[in-house]
Amino acid sequence: GAGVSQTPSNKVTEKGKYVELRCDPISGHTALYWYRQSLGQGPEFLIYFQGTGAADDSGLPNDRFFAVRPEGSVSTLKIQRTERGDSAVYLCASSDSGRNTGELFFGEGSRLTVL
Amino acid sequence: AQSVAQPEDQVNVAEGNPLTVKCTYSVSGNPYLFWYVQYPNRGLQFLLKYITGDNLVKGSYGFEAEFNKSQTSFHLKKPSALVSDSALYFCAVSATSGTYKYIFGTGTRLKVLA
Numbered sequence: 001g002a003g004v005s006q007t008p009s010n011k012v013t014e015k016g017k018y019v020e021l022r023c024d025p026i027s028g029h030t031a032l033y034w035y036r037q038s039l040g041q042g043p044e045f046l047i048y049f050q051g052t053g054a055a056d057d058s059g060l061p062n063d064r065f066f067a068v069r070p071e072g073s074v075s076t077l078k079i080q081r082t083e084r085g086d087s088a089v090y091l092c093a094s095s096d097s098g099r100n101t102g103e104l105f106f107g108e109g110s111r112l113t114v115l
Numbered sequence: 116a117q118s119v120a121q122p123e124d125q126v127n128v129a130e131g132n133p134l135t136v137k138c139t140y141s142v143s144g145n146p147y148l149f150w151y152v153q154y155p156n157r158g159l160q161f162l163l164k165y166i167t168g169d170n171l172v173k174g175s176y177g178f179e180a181e182f183n184k185s186q187t188s189f190h191l192k193k194p195s196a197l198v199s200d201s202a203l204y205f206c207a208v209s210a211t212s213g214t215y216k217y218i219f220g221t222g223t224r225l226k227v228l229a
Contacts (some may be wrong), residue, residue: 006157033215041204042119042219043159056216091159095215102149102166104215106158 001060004107013082020093024042025094031073034067035091035102043091047074049075050097076112082114117142119208121220128195128196129228136191136223139213145207150180155205158170162204173204176200196227 005024013019025032031050035043045059049069049103057067064082067073079086100105116142140146150162163174170182172208180191188205203224207217 014213031215035217036140040221042207042221043217044219045216047218048214050167054216059216093159102164102215103161104159104217106151106160108156108158 004092004094004105006090006107006110008110009108010111010113014115015084017082017114019079019082019112021090021112021113023075023092023107025073025075026096026105027073027078027094029094029096029105030072031095031097032069033080033093034075034077035093037089037091037109042050046077046090048057059095079112083111084114087112087114117208117218119206120208120222121204121223123223124221125224125226126187127226127228131195133191134196134200134225134227136204136206136225137186138191138220139188140189140206140208141187142208146189148180149207149209150174150178150181150191151207151219153205154178154224155202159205176206183205196225198227198229201225201227205206 007022033048034046037043047057047067048055052072058068065079066081089109093106120139148165151159153159159163164181165172173179177227178193203222205222
C-alpha cells in the first residue's frame with residue numbers, strides 16, 4: 001500500500017500476556033520510528049531504526065519492551081508481561097531519511113488495551 | 116531538557132474567522148519545529164516545519180506558523196477557518212537535525228463552528 005500499515009488496529013489482552021505489534025513502512029523508507037500515545041497526551045518517542053539496527057532505543061520504558069526490524073522493512077514491537085499501564089495507542093512512522101524533509105509519515109496506530 | 120507546551124486544551128472559532136493555536140518550546144541549541152494534525156481514526160499528518168530561514172512558514176491546507184525566537188513560540192495560524200479544520204493539533208520539537216525523535220506537546224483540539 002501507499003501508506004504506513006499497522007496491525008492489529010486493536011488488541012485487547014490480559015495482564016501478564018505477551019503482545020506483538022507490527023508495522024509495515026512505506027516502501028523504500030529507511031528510517032522507522034515507534035511512538036506511544038496515552039489518552040490525552042502527545043505521542044512519546046520509543047525507538048528509532050535506521051535500516052536494520054536500532055539507532056536510538058532510549059525511549060523504551062523498560063526491558064519488557066523490545067523491537068526488531070530484521071530485514072530493514074517490517075518492524076515488530078514486542079511487549080512482555082503486559083501491565084495495565086501499557087494501555088495506549090502505539091504509533092509507527094517512517095521517513096525517507098535521505099531526503100531529510102522533516103516529515104514523518106504515521107500509521108493509524110495499534111490500540112492496546114491491557115485488562 | 117527539551118519541552119513543548121500547548122497551553123490550550125481546546126480552541127473554538129467560528130467558520131471564516133482567523134484561528135491561532137499556540138505553542139511554546141524549550142530546547143538547547145537550534146530548534147526544529149513541526150506541526151502535525153490528527154483527524155479521528157486517521158494517522159498524524161504533517162502540516163509544516165521550521166528548520167531555518169524565514170520566520171513565517173507556510174504549510175498544507177492554508178496553514179502557516181510564525182517562529183519567534185525571543186518568545187520561544189511557534190504558533191499555528193490560518194486566516195479563515197473551515198469546519199473541516201476541526202481536529203487535534205500537535206506541536207513538536209526536535210533538537211537533532213536529520214532525525215525525527217520528536218518531543219510532542221499534549222495537543223490542542225480545534226473546533227470550528229459553522
